[in-house]
Amino acid sequence: MAFGHFGNPLGHFFDPVLFTAELLFTVAAVIFCFAIYYKTRESYELTKYEGIKYFRDAFLFFGLSYVTRFLFSLLLLSRVAFDIILLQNIFVPLFILPLGYFSTIAISYLIFSLIWKRYKNKYLIVFGHGVAVLLPLVSFLTRSHAILLVLQSLLLVTAVILALLMHKEGKKVTQVRILYFLVLALWLINLWMIGPRRLFTVKISSQVISLIVFVTLYQKIAKWVK
Amino acid sequence: MNNKKRDRLEVIFDIFKIIRDHHNSIKPTPLLRYSNLSSSSFSDYCAELRAKGFIKDIADDKGRKYITLTDKGFKYLEKYKLILGLIDEFEL
Numbered sequence: 001m002a003f004g005h006f007g008n009p010l011g012h013f014f015d016p017v018l019f020t021a022e023l024l025f026t027v028a029a030v031i032f033c034f035a036i037y038y039k040t041r042e043s044y045e046l047t048k049y050e051g052i053k054y055f056r057d058a059f060l061f062f063g064l065s066y067v068t069r070f071l072f073s074l075l076l077l078s079r080v081a082f083d084i085i086l087l088q089n090i091f092v093p094l095f096i097l098p099l100g101y102f103s104t105i106a107i108s109y110l111i112f113s114l115i116w117k118r119y120k121n122k123y124l125i126v127f128g129h130g131v132a133v134l135l136p137l138v139s140f141l142t143r144s145h146a147i148l149l150v151l152q153s154l155l156l157v158t159a160v161i162l163a164l165l166m167h168k169e170g171k172k173v174t175q176v177r178i179l180y181f182l183v184l185a186l187w188l189i190n191l192w193m194i195g196p197r198r199l200f201t202v203k204i205s206s207q208v209i210s211l212i213v214f215v216t217l218y219q220k221i222a223k224w225v226k
Numbered sequence: 227m228n229n230k231k232r233d234r235l236e237v238i239f240d241i242f243k244i245i246r247d248h249h250n251s252i253k254p255t256p257l258l259r260y261s262n263l264s265s266s267s268f269s270d271y272c273a274e275l276r277a278k279g280f281i282k283d284i285a286d287d288k289g290r291k292y293i294t295l296t297d298k299g300f301k302y303l304e305k306y307k308l309i310l311g312l313i314d315e316f317e318l
Binding site: 040042043047048049051052054055114174176223224225 | 298301309312316317
């Protein structure tokens with residue numbers, strides 16, 4: 001075993017503060033994501049409205065993404081602690097697939113919930129799943145979650161361009177659209193912060209802001225779903 | 227597209243409201259008239275709403291057919307405004 005430059009042979013894996021913060025953040029984020037999904041169930045069941053479907057499915061997949069992200073972060077941290085080549089070559093690439101799929105489909109669905117009326121197309125879902133398979137596959141083949149991050153950032157840029165196009169047509173930049181942007185941007189930041197050698201304060205700040213965004217979204221939904 | 231979809235939710239709301247306002251039982255012909263739909267659209271809506279369990283057919287002693295709301299139909303009426311609020315607020 002090589003412990004690198006970490007003084008503690010157990011590395012960051014057993015850093016109780018980092019581990020607890022990561023765990024608490026994941027639990028809270030997943031609870032709010034699934035709560036949003038659950039709260040909107042009746043509205044969707046009654047109407048089968050496509051926009052509600054994309055919206056709630058986005059949060060279902062964000063919940064799954066955050067669970068996978070947590071497991072992935074444990075894996076990365078254990079790699080730092082124990083320096084096992086197998087982890088890097090087999091388990092990390094394998095984790096990229098579900099992580100990339102869940103998060104890409106979540107991002108796609110959140111974008112679809114805004115644009116489905118304009119670009120109504122029966123192939124929209126097929127396209128979303130295609131992108132969600134392709135992105136992690138590229139990341140898997142390159143053995144790098146940073147590639148996934150770059151590709152998902154391109155999705156975010158696409159979403160911003162679409163929002164700007166809609167803005168040009170007279171639609172205001174609403175609070176909800178800013179919240180959507182924050183959900184997507186913070187996912188990318190949290191994905192970037194998954195590594196063990198990140199600034200603790202930045203990591204915690206992005207997690208706290210993420211939770212504030214999820215709570216705000218939940219409160220807005222709770223207003224309409226009694 | 228938004229309006230078309232919104233219209234769909236509105237049309238369903240209007241159909242349910244008409245049924246409810248007629249003591250929850252109305253014959254198909256007046257319902258068609260009050261709902262301002264074409265005959266084929268009306269048939270499509272009724273078939274869909276029947277299949278999804280929002281409305282059901284009942285018959286009186288003389289075998290005359292009426293359309294009535296189920297609990298799910300009443301639930302839709304009750305939640306309609308809130309669902310529209312959700313759709314508007316989140317730009318869905």
